[in-house]
Amino acid sequence: MTPREGETETTGKMYSILILNPKGGAGKSTLASNLAGFLACWGVRVTMADFDAQATSLDWLAARPASCPAITGVAIQGNVLALRQPTDYLILDVPSGHYGEDLLPWIRQADRILVPVVPSPHDIRAARRFLDWLATEERVEQRYKSIAIVANRVRENSRSFKLLKAFLGSAHLPCIGILRDTQNYVLAAQHGLSIFELPNSRVRRDLQQWQHIVRWLCVDASMYPDVPVKPEQSVYEAIYNITAR
Numbered sequence: 542m543t544p545r546e547g548e549t550e551t552t553g554k555m556y557s558i559l560i561l562n563p564k565g566g567a568g569k570s571t572l573a574s575n576l577a578g579f580l581a582c583w584g585v586r587v588t589m590a591d592f593d594a595q596a597t598s599l600d601w602l603a604a605r606p607a608s609c610p611a612i613t614g615v616a617i618q619g620n621v622l623a624l625r626q627p628t629d630y631l632i633l634d635v636p637s638g639h640y641g642e643d644l645l646p647w648i649r650q651a652d653r654i655l656v657p658v659v660p661s662p663h664d665i666r667a668a669r670r671f672l673d674w675l676a677t678e679e680r681v682e683q684r685y686k687s688i689a690i691v692a693n694r695v696r697e698n699s700r701s702f703k704l705l706k707a708f709l710g711s712a713h714l715p716c717i718g719i720l721r722d723t724q725n726y727v728l729a730a731q732h733g734l735s736i737f738e739l740p741n742s743r744v745r746r747d748l749q750q751w752q753h754i755v756r757w758l759c760v761d762a763s764m765y766p767d768v769p770v771k772p773e774q775s776v777y778e779a780i781y782n783i784t785a786r
Contacts, residue, residue: 555588555624557631558758559651561644564667567657568693570597571726573634578735579755580630581610588613588628598634604733645680653758654688656714660695660705669708676713685714689757692719718754723747 560573573589580587589612591598602614613628624631633647648654658668668690675681675688690712695702709716725744729736736744 555628555631557633557651557653559633559635559647559654560657561635561648561654562656562658562668563671564664567659567664567668569657570601570634571730572655572657572691572693573598573632574601574730575726575735575737575751576754576758577612577630577632578610578729579737579751580632580759581612582735582737584610585629586613586627587630587632588615588624588626590615590617590631590633592617592633592635601730601733604731606733609734609738645678648681648684651684652687654684655691655754655758656688657691657693658705658708659693660699660701662701662704665704665708669712672712672714689715689717691754692716694722695719696722717757718750720750721747 558576560569560576562569577587577589589598589602591614596616599614599616602612605612613626615624633651635644635647656668656672658664672690675685690709692705692709695705725736725739725747728734729739736747741748
């Protein structure tokens, strides 16, 4: 794959977020679509780049109601990313199967990288191998502090979550969020929405779980003076009090 960098009219540089895990079933597209939904709710320009031949992210965008905040979709053709219009945030949804040399150009240009991991023995073992590769690959060294884990589809009282917690405790990278296994994500995806666009009474607990993820990704006052979530503000307030700004 060969990335082609893009620029925006206002900042001169887009902020790129890579969603990455070589193993399938970790919830990469769910993470990407909900992050895009959050940013779109805030009125910044968002583009989703979909590498997947199944076009999961683009299918989600196709189902998105016209009344919702706009998100631009880009299908990667010939493994080259070419942006047709300026964007503030670029979210790259990389499918399973990409590994090693194939990923290095994208890792080295990303501002932030999220590695979703689900609590199953097979996924934990695969994630450990991948994170070990990241930790020992010299060409990733400069980007290493920009990588974090998100625990996905978690049931806190399960045996599998105990295994995941042990893995996270031994990982060299921080875990910046634990997202519960809930039908809210399924409901949102069905209608082309993010959980940030469902009724607030239904998703308040979920928004609390996104707090650290959003701050880790988006709060960079030196780069964007108008970042979505201010340090003193919760994700819940940022979304549902937006009209009061």
